[in-house]
Amino acid sequence: MKSLRFIETLFDGIQMLEIVTLPEARESGFPVMLADLIRQNIEKRAEKIRPFESLDAKVLIEISDIQISAGLEFHHGKLTISRGFSGKPDLHILTDSTTILDLSLLKIKLGLPYFFDRNGFKILKNILRGKIVINGLLKNFSVLINLAKVISIL
Numbered sequence: 001m002k003s004l005r006f007i008e009t010l011f012d013g014i015q016m017l018e019i020v021t022l023p024e025a026r027e028s029g030f031p032v033m034l035a036d037l038i039r040q041n042i043e044k045r046a047e048k049i050r051p052f053e054s055l056d057a058k059v060l061i062e063i064s065d066i067q068i069s070a071g072l073e074f075h076h077g078k079l080t081i082s083r084g085f086s087g088k089p090d091l092h093i094l095t096d097s098t099t100i101l102d103l104s105l106l107k108i109k110l111g112l113p114y115f116f117d118r119n120g121f122k123i124l125k126n127i128l129r130g131k132i133v134i135n136g137l138l139k140n141f142s143v144l145i146n147l148a149k150v151i152s153i154l
Helices: 023-027 029-044 046-054 097-103 118-128 141-151
Strands: 002-010 013-021 056-063 068-075 078-082 091-095 133-135
Touching: 013 029, 013 046, 023 029, 023 078, 029 046, 029 056, 029 068, 029 078, 029 141, 046 141, 056 097, 056 141, 091 097, 091 141, 097 118
Parallel strands: 013 078, 056 091
Antiparallel strands: 002 013, 056 068, 068 078, 091 133
16 A cells, blocks of 8 residues: 655644555546645645544545546545545535546635635536535535645645
8 A cells, every 4th residue: 555644743743644545546547636636735735734634534526527536535634545435425526527626726715615716606606507516515514615625725
């Protein structure tokens, strides 16, 4: 199993965060891209550590047009990425390959996704049109918010 590990120094000590990409996930580019994106975001921006650590959920992201998926299993500072998993995820995001990239450009303001700029409005419009489907949104809203904080490069 390939494991990406990194250490961030915080005011009260050293914190170990872990991102593990399972072998079957390394066969396709999307799960590896997500692992790299999340790792780089956390390494570059310390404010992303707290949302990462708070996540304790299973998230399935499916890209319909290229028929690929990534399962993200968060457990308080540890993320295991696979090609999917059995059982019901807490959040299930279904979209296409172009739209998924827009999600990483979503701005976060006052701790929430910001939909009042060009990219945010585009994402909101795609949600309303059904181009982005998020199952489990209402029950796991805080998971979605913290996932957006961790994935967003802004």
